[in-house]
Amino acid sequence: MTYHIITIGCQMNISDSERLAAFLEQEGFKSLPNQNKANVVVINTCGVKQGAEDRVYGLVNVIRLRNPKSIIVITGCLSERPDVQRRLKTKVDIWLKTADMATLLDRIRKIDKTKFRVELKDYLKIKPKYNSAFSAFVPIGNGCNNFCSYCVVPYARGRETYRPAKEIMAEVKTLLKKGYKEINLIAQNVNSYRDLKSGLDFADLLKMVNDLPGNFWLRFSTSHPKDMTDKLIKAIGTCQKLCEHIHLPIQSGSDEILKRMNRSYNSNRYRQLIKKIRLQNKYKKIPIAITTDIIVGFPGETKKQFKETVKLFKEISFDLAYISRYSPRYGTLSFKMKDNVSEEEKKKRDQELQLLLRKTALADNLWYQDKIIDVLVDHKDRQGIYLGKSRTFKTIKIMGSESGKDDLKVKKNNSDVKKQNNILGQIVKVKIVRVRDFGLEGLLMA
Numbered sequence: 001m002t003y004h005i006i007t008i009g010c011q012m013n014i015s016d017s018e019r020l021a022a023f024l025e026q027e028g029f030k031s032l033p034n035q036n037k038a039n040v041v042v043i044n045t046c047g048v049k050q051g052a053e054d055r056v057y058g059l060v061n062v063i064r065l066r067n068p069k070s071i072i073v074i075t076g077c078l079s080e081r082p083d084v085q086r087r088l089k090t091k092v093d094i095w096l097k098t099a100d101m102a103t104l105l106d107r108i109r110k111i112d113k114t115k116f117r118v119e120l121k122d123y124l125k126i127k128p129k130y131n132s133a134f135s136a137f138v139p140i141g142n143g144c145n146n147f148c149s150y151c152v153v154p155y156a157r158g159r160e161t162y163r164p165a166k167e168i169m170a171e172v173k174t175l176l177k178k179g180y181k182e183i184n185l186i187a188q189n190v191n192s193y194r195d196l197k198s199g200l201d202f203a204d205l206l207k208m209v210n211d212l213p214g215n216f217w218l219r220f221s222t223s224h225p226k227d228m229t230d231k232l233i234k235a236i237g238t239c240q241k242l243c244e245h246i247h248l249p250i251q252s253g254s255d256e257i258l259k260r261m262n263r264s265y266n267s268n269r270y271r272q273l274i275k276k277i278r279l280q281n282k283y284k285k286i287p288i289a290i291t292t293d294i295i296v297g298f299p300g301e302t303k304k305q306f307k308e309t310v311k312l313f314k315e316i317s318f319d320l321a322y323i324s325r326y327s328p329r330y331g332t333l334s335f336k337m338k339d340n341v342s343e344e345e346k347k348k349r350d351q352e353l354q355l356l357l358r359k360t361a362l363a364d365n366l367w368y369q370d371k372i373i374d375v376l377v378d379h380k381d382r383q384g385i386y387l388g389k390s391r392t393f394k395t396i397k398i399m400g401s402e403s404g405k406d407d408l409k410v411k412k413n414n415s416d417v418k419k420q421n422n423i424l425g426q427i428v429k430v431k432i433v434r435v436r437d438f439g440l441e442g443l444l445m446a
């Protein structure tokens with residue numbers, strides 16, 4: 001049997017797909033790059049935005065048409081949505097809740113009569129097939145208890161469950177032994193992590209991973225401002241392997257809107273958190289990058305309330321923000337609210353913030369001019385130019401090497417960097433020579 005997995009959405013989905021791929025391969029499935037030829041096609045879906053949902057409808061139609069005999073499996077956020085199930089009823093074979101991943105074989109068997117071994121019970125115990133050989137997502141839990149009024153995650157993934165610290169540490173140690181350079185601890189809300197047996201919290205876990213020997217970077221996401229404790233902020237300042245980047249979703253600068261979003265904090269609490277985080281980071285050599293998520297045009301958001309978001313946006317000076325135009329998600333609390341901000345107005349608000357973001361990001365990036373920083377090289381573009389990320393999650397384009405700086409403009413076949421040994425997956429020193437709003441350019445140091 002062959003399989004093909006299409007992953008849409010966040011890091012959790014990427015990580016879940018890695019586990020699913022490993023699980024299928026343990027059972028003798030072979031990965032096929034072509035969705036139109038595989039026996040089983042899994043779409044790991046995202047329901048956070050309407051666009052991501054629409055992509056699933058398009059994909060299912062195309063696969064059913066071009067690969068009519070395939071078993072189509074829908075997992076992820078949309079797998080339990082009754083309206084989606086109704087719409088795709090005749091085209092999808094299996095609706096698979098993420099936590100029930102291990103039951104997939106049994107369900108395929110019912111359709112295909114193929115023999116498989118006994119299934120596992122807990123999907124987080126499945127050893128993943130990592131997509132990268134140097135950067136890994138390590139889930140520390142799954143699900144969410146927060147019920148933000150616009151969000152499908154608590155319905156799609158269920159309540160929070162967390163992995164024992166012992167199990168997480170074992171996975172991280174194995175990765176480090178294999179030479180991994182970047183460990184990303186992920187969950188819907190990492191801050192509320194708790195190991196029920198030992199009582200360890202997320203700050204404890206961070207310190208434990210940080211204290212492991214080896215030259216590696218540590219990251220985590222996503223955080224909820226309401227669970228960002230002083231203990232955790234202190235750990236951010238003291239864990240040296242932890243990268244100087246925090247993704248802390250604010251969603252809105254208006255206290256009234258935050259209340260209706262059921263976010264359990266107000267804008268001043270957010271401001272104070274950022275202040276404390278920046279203060280804790282001052283002993284590190286590099287300014288901490290702050291990134292966020294924003295929703296514009298939430299039901300009832302007035303122009304005045306939007307201006308409060310603009311004000312906060314300017315004050316914080318975000319390095320990056322994922323700005324979404326509100327779209328009602330079936331089954332959520334806000335689905336029942338009147339979606340009364342017009343599409344045109346949402347677009348206008350989105351554009352205003354995007355413009356502002358370009359300015360704040362550029363202002364933050366000016367710090368990097370002529371500095372020598374560490375970069376984890378993660379891919380090559382079509383021209384063969386290496387790209388990577390700084391500890392602060394900035395994208396760095398390596399345009400040449402310091403020793404051959406006249407070759408700044410990389411030619412197709414003779415870049416001096418291309419002549420270097422493969423630097424993919426390595427942490428290298430790069431001197432920043434050009435600063436842009438969403439990217440930096442630099443020269444590889446010897």
Ligand code: SF4
Pocket residue numbers: 144145146147148151152153154188189224
């Ligand atoms: S914290 Fe809110 S936005 Fe984040 S996953 Fe949970 S419900 Fe969704």
